[in-house]
Amino acid sequence: MNRRIAIFTDDPGWHGARLREAFETHGCSCEFVSLQQCGFDLSGAGEHLVIPGFETRPDGVFVRGVPGGTLEQVVLYLDILHALTHLGVCVYNDGRAIERSVDKGMTSFLLHTAGIPTPPTWVVGEERDLTRIVKHEFKAGNELVLKPLFGSQGDGLVRIRQGDTLPDPAHYNGVFYLQRFIHTGNEDAHDWRVFVINGQAVAAMLRHGEGWISNVAQGARCHPAVLDQELKELAEAATRALSMSYAGVDILRDDKGRAYVIEVNSIPAWKGLQQACQMDVTQLLVDDFLCCCHDGSLTEVI
Incomplete structure (x- = not known):
């Protein structure tokens, strides 16, 4: 049976192309859909959800982007994800995980209360x-x-x-x-991005920034990194604290070597990681996603 997957994104780009290729190796077809085009239709019988390209609900949803907007717009986008989960559709990552990570305050609160070291x-x-x-x-x-x-x-x-x-x-x-602000020992920012899938840290890269910000979007360079035990355990614990199926966890060490979790991303990019680590991260994600869909519940594998 051909499974039809909805990939929520406004800009498929490199990640969308890789996901489509990986899903096709499993005999799945994909449609790229913007959450801005989705809504509810509760006027009668039917699926009740409006998802362009899907007359019936998709067999699974891979979330690659949630648009910004007004509070009402963002609530609607998250409501679509929650509704799909309520209807038994596998959503990866689901609305709860995205809510927890998109709000930096809640992310820090959950990490702190779980005993995971984060900056004050x-x-x-x-x-x-x-x-x-x-x-x-x-x-x-x-x-x-x-x-x-x-x-x-x-x-x-x-x-x-x-x-x-x-x-x-x-x-x-x-x-x-x-x-x-956590001083790392020099003015050139550097931190580690650790990628976690199904509770297991699978790869890490070191990011060197130009100045004090180490985001790739701000010009940081990506390098292969050893996934040592401390990075592995911290990243896995942070992902559990936010109940995510997969995550990109940002960790830095201060000038005394103490590690802090800075951020946990529920819709992480992985182009830089895949290039730095020579690992097919896309295939690992798709394999885990389809396993979750087969099990019928994301929560069973978290």
């Missing part, structure tokens, strides 16, 4: 609280990083040093997510 973090909605935290950290000799609560690829990150002017609060939509 504050999430506040008042400018006076922001000022108070900054003054306290400066007095202790620390620097801070201000990040958008929702954001990716290093966009909107601001490093705050003693004497700096604070950014315009409007740029952060009235919510301030602050982390203590």
